[in-house]
Amino acid sequence: MDGGKPFLTFAQNPLDGVMERARWAAGAFAELDRATTLRIARAVAEAGHSRAQADAEAAVRETGFGVVAHKRLKNELCSRGVFDTYAGQDFVGPLAEPDRRIVKLARPAGVILALTPSTNPIATLNFKAVLAMLTRNAVVFSPHPLAKGCSIAAAEALAEAARKAGAPDGAIQVLREPTIPLVEAAMSDARVDLVLATGGPAVVQAAYRSGHPAYGVGPGNAPAYVHESADPVAAAKRLVDSKSFDNSILCTNESVVLADRVLADRLLEALRQAGAHVCSEAEADRLRALLWNAEGGFNVTGALGKDAAVIARAAGITVPPSTRILVVPFAKVQPEEPFAREKLAPVLGFARVDGPGEAGRAARAMMRHAGTGHSAGFHGRDEAALMAFARAAPALRVAVNVPLSQGAAGFGTNLGPTMTIGTGFAGGSALGENLRPDHLVNWVQIAQAADAEPARFDHISPWRAEPLLPAEAPISYSQGNPPGGPVGGKRAPVPGVDLPFGGSAVTARGPAAQDDMAALRAEIRALVLEELRAALQTA
Amino acid sequence: MLDYGLFRYTSKEEVLEKSIRYWNPGKTRFWQETGVDLVMGRREGYIIHDIDGRRLIDLHINGGTYNLGHRNAELIATLTTALEYFDIGNHWFPSVARTALAEALVNCSPGMSYAVFAPGGAEAADIAIKSARYATKRRKIVSIIKGYHGHAGLSVATGDDRFTKIFLSDRPDEFIQVPFNDLAAMEAALKGRDIAAVILETIPATYGFPMPAPGYLQGVRDLCTKYGTLYIADEVQTGFMRCGQMWGWQVFGVQPDLFIAAKGLSGGLYPIAVCMLGERAGGWLHEDGAAHISTTGGGEVGCFVAMRVLEILQRPETRANTRAVSEFFAEGFADLIRRHPDVVVGLRQMGTVMGVEFDHPEGAVAASRALYETGVWAIFSSLDKRVLQFKPGVLMSRALCEEVIERFDAAIPRLRALIAEMKG
Numbered sequence: 001m002d003g004g005k006p007f008l009t010f011a012q013n014p015l016d017g018v019m020e021r022a023r024w025a026a027g028a029f030a031e032l033d034r035a036t037t038l039r040i041a042r043a044v045a046e047a048g049h050s051r052a053q054a055d056a057e058a059a060v061r062e063t064g065f066g067v068v069a070h071k072r073l074k075n076e077l078c079s080r081g082v083f084d085t086y087a088g089q090d091f092v093g094p095l096a097e098p099d100r101r102i103v104k105l106a107r108p109a110g111v112i113l114a115l116t117p118s119t120n121p122i123a124t125l126n127f128k129a130v131l132a133m134l135t136r137n138a139v140v141f142s143p144h145p146l147a148k149g150c151s152i153a154a155a156e157a158l159a160e161a162a163r164k165a166g167a168p169d170g171a172i173q174v175l176r177e178p179t180i181p182l183v184e185a186a187m188s189d190a191r192v193d194l195v196l197a198t199g200g201p202a203v204v205q206a207a208y209r210s211g212h213p214a215y216g217v218g219p220g221n222a223p224a225y226v227h228e229s230a231d232p233v234a235a236a237k238r239l240v241d242s243k244s245f246d247n248s249i250l251c252t253n254e255s256v257v258l259a260d261r262v263l264a265d266r267l268l269e270a271l272r273q274a275g276a277h278v279c280s281e282a283e284a285d286r287l288r289a290l291l292w293n294a295e296g297g298f299n300v301t302g303a304l305g306k307d308a309a310v311i312a313r314a315a316g317i318t319v320p321p322s323t324r325i326l327v328v329p330f331a332k333v334q335p336e337e338p339f340a341r342e343k344l345a346p347v348l349g350f351a352r353v354d355g356p357g358e359a360g361r362a363a364r365a366m367m368r369h370a371g372t373g374h375s376a377g378f379h380g381r382d383e384a385a386l387m388a389f390a391r392a393a394p395a396l397r398v399a400v401n402v403p404l405s406q407g408a409a410g411f412g413t414n415l416g417p418t419m420t421i422g423t424g425f426a427g428g429s430a431l432g433e434n435l436r437p438d439h440l441v442n443w444v445q446i447a448q449a450a451d452a453e454p455a456r457f458d459h460i461s462p463w464r465a466e467p468l469l470p471a472e473a474p475i476s477y478s479q480g481n482p483p484g485g486p487v488g489g490k491r492a493p494v495p496g497v498d499l500p501f502g503g504s505a506v507t508a509r510g511p512a513a514q515d516d517m518a519a520l521r522a523e524i525r526a527l528v529l530e531e532l533r534a535a536l537q538t539a
Numbered sequence: 540m541l542d543y544g545l546f547r548y549t550s551k552e553e554v555l556e557k558s559i560r561y562w563n564p565g566k567t568r569f570w571q572e573t574g575v576d577l578v579m580g581r582r583e584g585y586i587i588h589d590i591d592g593r594r595l596i597d598l599h600i601n602g603g604t605y606n607l608g609h610r611n612a613e614l615i616a617t618l619t620t621a622l623e624y625f626d627i628g629n630h631w632f633p634s635v636a637r638t639a640l641a642e643a644l645v646n647c648s649p650g651m652s653y654a655v656f657a658p659g660g661a662e663a664a665d666i667a668i669k670s671a672r673y674a675t676k677r678r679k680i681v682s683i684i685k686g687y688h689g690h691a692g693l694s695v696a697t698g699d700d701r702f703t704k705i706f707l708s709d710r711p712d713e714f715i716q717v718p719f720n721d722l723a724a725m726e727a728a729l730k731g732r733d734i735a736a737v738i739l740e741t742i743p744a745t746y747g748f749p750m751p752a753p754g755y756l757q758g759v760r761d762l763c764t765k766y767g768t769l770y771i772a773d774e775v776q777t778g779f780m781r782c783g784q785m786w787g788w789q790v791f792g793v794q795p796d797l798f799i800a801a802k803g804l805s806g807g808l809y810p811i812a813v814c815m816l817g818e819r820a821g822g823w824l825h826e827d828g829a830a831h832i833s834t835t836g837g838g839e840v841g842c843f844v845a846m847r848v849l850e851i852l853q854r855p856e857t858r859a860n861t862r863a864v865s866e867f868f869a870e871g872f873a874d875l876i877r878r879h880p881d882v883v884v885g886l887r888q889m890g891t892v893m894g895v896e897f898d899h900p901e902g903a904v905a906a907s908r909a910l911y912e913t914g915v916w917a918i919f920s921s922l923d924k925r926v927l928q929f930k931p932g933v934l935m936s937r938a939l940c941e942e943v944i945e946r947f948d949a950a951i952p953r954l955r956a957l958i959a960e961m962k963g
Contacts, residue, residue: 017856024863
């Protein structure tokens, strides 16, 4: 070492092995039948579900974002919950539509590169893994570096569950050193078929630049319009529940309450009753200085996903420790007001509006900066007002009379439970809905003439129950044929020959297995000796 | 115009003509007559191109030399970086690179204590034979009929008459041959207790990869132990994960006293081979370490390439890919045999080491030609022309494996016609 500096530094590219392995897995997976596919997907979902608490603790410990109990709930909903939602749907086929004279066969995307964020690392990972398994895709996870440890551990556990359930080897993999150059290389790797990007705008744009089909989603910044027809107490409870859920780390959380002027004061009082602290103007100034730097960047380390009381204390605001959210009234809903921007923290903007017309204009103003195509909330009973607001607000989902964090993500609504919210064309995404399994498959359509007798394919399945590459099985080989002797490409095992693919080297085996090996060897020796004796007798 | 900077040719014909005139008339003519008019040009991964541009998938990989592909990018980067600091070095002195590679090899070779380096497999085999003679103070070596261990002074004497008699290099008094898979013949050869070593390819390559009968290798091992003979495993073609583990002898659960490896260790970029010695076989290194000398054996830049080769081979992903390739072709050939039983009659396989059997004593020569015409290069077994050596690299992609099977299928009609012609 020359002053601690190595003489030579060797570049390495660990992608090759991972991507080739994924390609093999994708090829084998795409041949599997529905029963096997469901067994694999269920095993992965159950593994994620059983780890929900431990994973939640690990994520909060590693990132400092969010609330363990809420992360646990999300981890559960995104594993077993997502599986249960879609288990009844067929993403394999063949699916016959006799009336249309069409039969459909699923063709999976292939190799999915799935980026996962630091904010919801495990819920997103569970979600994308279950979706990939349901649709027979191989998935390579690229976790956010801030959540690397917990994500790798979780991904490996899911991979192990998939393996045990008979998934092809390499169906779930994770990049162990997700540096920015590596992730960029992975996104543009020719062996990737589809990129699923969840993360900041930079990541999403990189995914779209990769040249591969991609589902990337833009940031949120959701307005929640409380119409005068709303029950302010019920609305306030939903707002506080939603905004305090996992300390607002879901991009579907409410950013600004747009309250009809006639009920605004009653709503503020109800918010206080529900556990909110309503900031004074002086407190708002201190909070603004804490949450944003001079360039307008959000305080990731000090505020993102932190408890309301912690944020208040840091801003020098005295609140009771039970405070669930901070509410900041402000006058002008325009992008230059920081409180009108996305806040992945239990801090809720509050502005007064005069009816649905102004609410729609305010929604457009705040989402012009960020959040276009994402989510909006509505509280009230007036259908005309709801329709007017939904027409005007530039969101692709308007959740009504529910906590928006969960409702827009499909929990408690029928939007489809998701960790990936499509923000549509206006939001720079090819996806306008909540990401679902059917977004990860194409369908081969067998189309007959419109007036033909419909084909039934009743007893024909093109799929196999066992993958070509079961993760547990040993390598195959043929029984050795004597030179010029009988032939036939048989695959009979040679006793005593150990091919420990799947990581079960002889030395790693249990004592029982070693005994078996010893017994086999002894048997072979006995055979050999018998042969020798016979040979000597004839000699 | 074929312009390579330092030299140029107007055409492929000119290359062939000058190759006959200046290099090797016999070899050059042989391939032209066999219908394989290959002169290698560009190469990348498992693809080679003829200088006229024709693309071929390489399933010959020179016996495992291109196990990790031609011009593997990671290996090129390793060699290039190593050249910033190193050259061959000086064989007399201890070396950081040779020491590191020796340690890495010992660590992945259970039962071995030392690594002695050579520029190629034949010299490594000579080192093995010399080491066994030193350890046993015996002179005689037993090998199998149709075995193959190279062309140096001692190694060639273990092999087929074709390579010895022409050079008056056969030594029947010291080099005894017995039939493969025949333990009785092996015992008959060893029981005089005057044999220094048995040298065995774990699966004889040039013989067309006939599989050792169950218990055969262990039987040989036991006989060696019984009669004080050393067991030399030749892992030149079966090592480097090609059978599913780092060394073929591990797959068969047989412990050699010493073994040799070459080809794949070089990454196809820098010649290097090794003789791995157990404590007993390595005795001479204590008495006179300069008793065997090789200026280019263990050249230091080659050691870097070899270390990267070992590292790549030990990645879980490489292991997974090896298995995937093996499984794929096991299934692919089972299907081919079902559909063309009159042409393809069998597959010998251990991992990525495969021999495809045809229904004619020269069937593999015809198969080489038919496949060559269909964009695949695989070579027949010199010492059993019924069998085609089929050697996919351990990093082959699924897409390329699929293409191989498709091309194999497409070559069948031509192959059927060629075999019919030969049958007359």
